[in-house]
Amino acid sequence: MKFHCDAAAMRGSLPAQLLVALTLTAACTAPRVLAQSADAKPAEAKPGPEAYQTIYLTNLTQQNEFNDVQTDLRNMLPKVHMYGMLSQNAISIRATPEDMQIAQKIISDLDRGKRIYRLTYTINESDSGKRTGTQTFMMIVASGSKATFKQGARVPIVTGSYDTSKTPTGPEIQVQYLDVGLNIEASADGYMDGLRLRSKIEQSNVADEKSGIGAQDPIVRQTVLDGTATLAPGKPLILGALDIPGTTRKQEIEVVAELVK
Numbered sequence: 399m400k401f402h403c404d405a406a407a408m409r410g411s412l413p414a415q416l417l418v419a420l421t422l423t424a425a426c427t428a429p430r431v432l433a434q435s436a437d438a439k440p441a442e443a444k445p446g447p448e449a450y451q452t453i454y455l456t457n458l459t460q461q462n463e464f465n466d467v468q469t470d471l472r473n474m475l476p477k478v479h480m481y482g483m484l485s486q487n488a489i490s491i492r493a494t495p496e497d498m499q500i501a502q503k504i505i506s507d508l509d510r511g512k513r514i515y516r517l518t519y520t521i522n523e524s525d526s527g528k529r530t531g532t533q534t535f536m537m538i539v540a541s542g543s544k545a546t547f548k549q550g551a552r553v554p555i556v557t558g559s560y561d562t563s564k565t566p567t568g569p570e571i572q573v574q575y576l577d578v579g580l581n582i583e584a585s586a587d588g589y590m591d592g593l594r595l596r597s598k599i600e601q602s603n604v605a606d607e608k609s610g611i612g613a614q615d616p617i618v619r620q621t622v623l624d625g626t627a628t629l630a631p632g633k634p635l636i637l638g639a640l641d642i643p644g645t646t647r648k649q650e651i652e653v654v655a656e657l658v659k
Contacts, residue, residue, distance in 0.1 A: 449498050454488045455509045463542070467508050471501055513541040513588050514658040515631075519599070522650045530647075535580070538658070541588045550579010553604055553616060578602045578618060586655070592630050593655050597637060599623040621649075629655045 458464060461484060468482050468489065478493040478501060491501050521533040539545040552575040581600040586593055605617040623638045634654040641648050 447494070448492050449495055450490070450492045451498060451502075452488050452490045453502065453505050454486070455505070456487075457509050457511050459487065460543070467505065470508065471504060474504060475501060512543070515539055515541070515586055515593060516656045516658050517545075517584055517586075517595070518654050518656075519582060519597075520634075520652045520654075522652065524648050524650070526646045533580075535582060537582070537584060539584050539586045541586055541593075544583065544585040546584075547582040548577070548579065550577055550581070550602075552576065553578055553618075555615065576618065578604060589628055592628050594626065594628050595653070595655065596626045597623070597653065599637070599651060623651060627653075629653070631655055631657045 455464065455467070458467065464482060464484055464487070468480065471478065471480060471489070471491075475493065475497050478491060478497050480489055480491045480501075482489045489505070491498065493501060515538070517537050517539055519535045519537075521535075522529060523531045523533075535547055535549075537545045537547050554573050555576055557572045557574050579602065581598075581602075583598040585596045588594075600620065600622045602618055602620040605619050621640060623640075625637065627635055627637060629635055632654065634652050637651045637653055639648060639650040
């Protein structure tokens, strides 16, 4: 059997042959193009140049405040290198320019001036409803800090004695001293437009009667008021009142806070 193809038929089939050839070429090259695209990885960004700076804290002076600033910086900027020097109240930082700007902003927000308050404690004493005496104590405290006021005496207490033949003056007596009087501890924190004040007021004195344990052992009477209150500047607040047992006397403790700066 013989096949005969004329010129017209050959010319008519040429475009079809070209279409088939192009389709096969695209099918063969497509997997390689996809494989190259899958193997390609984005280029990693190279870190920029780092800068160095020492920043001094002007308002935060307590060690816990200094540690809080460093903790904040480490959590917010984990790639930053820093070292704190409490003796200089400074933090040395090495970081990229972008991280350095963020570190400066964080320190500026945290290193703020503290509010200073004047606290006036008044102890009013009355007997049968009539005021018999008033004691006033004034102290300065900064927000976030603590202040202490003490007034009283030191009472000697014999804790023991021992005898030795090498001591010509007789037995040696061991003595400890106990502080009695008034002790006020106050710590303040700014709270919205007011002040959150924690006060511990302790009063102690030596009673007239003696202890049954030893002839020289005194009996110490003690009263403690420990609590937290929110104050509005300039407005007095009564912290507590005490009826003295066995008498008609009464003590009332009042405090008022004034903003100094």
